[in-house]
Amino acid sequence: MTDPTTPPDPGERPLWTSDHQRIACREHLPAPGTDAWWANRWHVMSIDEQEGFAGAAGYWPACEACAALADLHPAGEGAERADDDPQRARAIAEIARSMGIETLEAAGRDRLDFHDLHVTAIRDALLAAYRAGQAAAKGGAR
Numbered sequence: 637m638t639d640p641t642t643p644p645d646p647g648e649r650p651l652w653t654s655d656h657q658r659i660a661c662r663e664h665l666p667a668p669g670t671d672a673w674w675a676n677r678w679h680v681m682s683i684d685e686q687e688g689f690a691g692a693a694g695y696w697p698a699c700e701a702c703a704a705l706a707d708l709h710p711a712g713e714g715a716e717r718a719d720d721d722p723q724r725a726r727a728i729a730e731i732a733r734s735m736g737i738e739t740l741e742a743a744g745r746d747r748l749d750f751h752d753l754h755v756t757a758i759r760d761a762l763l764a765a766y767r768a769g770q771a772a773a774k775g776g777a778r
């Protein structure tokens with residue numbers, strides 16, 4: 637859990653906030669330049685804004701999507717990452733490469749971490765993932 641007495645290090649894990657008081661990490665931020673990005677005027681949450689939030693809310697701001705996911709998948713039991721299973725990690729990496737994405741690790745640079753993809757590339761990748769899941773299920777449930 638977040639230590640309520642220590643402000644988060646913005647360099648370590650920057651947060652963005654919007655005109656609608658939404659809070660997101662880099663991973664869960666609407667892609668910069670999209671309608672969702674412009675409409676809500678997302679911007680990096682300054683230390684002053686974070687302190688203002690903490691003063692009003694009584695806890696430090698955190699990404700809403702990360703918090704929701706943490707509730708869905710508590711660490712430990714049932715928690716899994718894409719690279720827990722080498723076979724699955726290879727399949728996912730292969731699909732990503734078919735989309736022109738060399739790595740799924742965040743580099744911390746928007747230029748490297750955000751991708752413009754044609755809808756047909758997304759469709760093909762989702763289809764490939766669906767089929768890989770079907771094939772894995774036929775091979776025996778784990």
Ligand SMILES: [Zn+2]
Pocket residue numbers: 660661662663664699700701702703
């Ligand atoms: Zn997040």
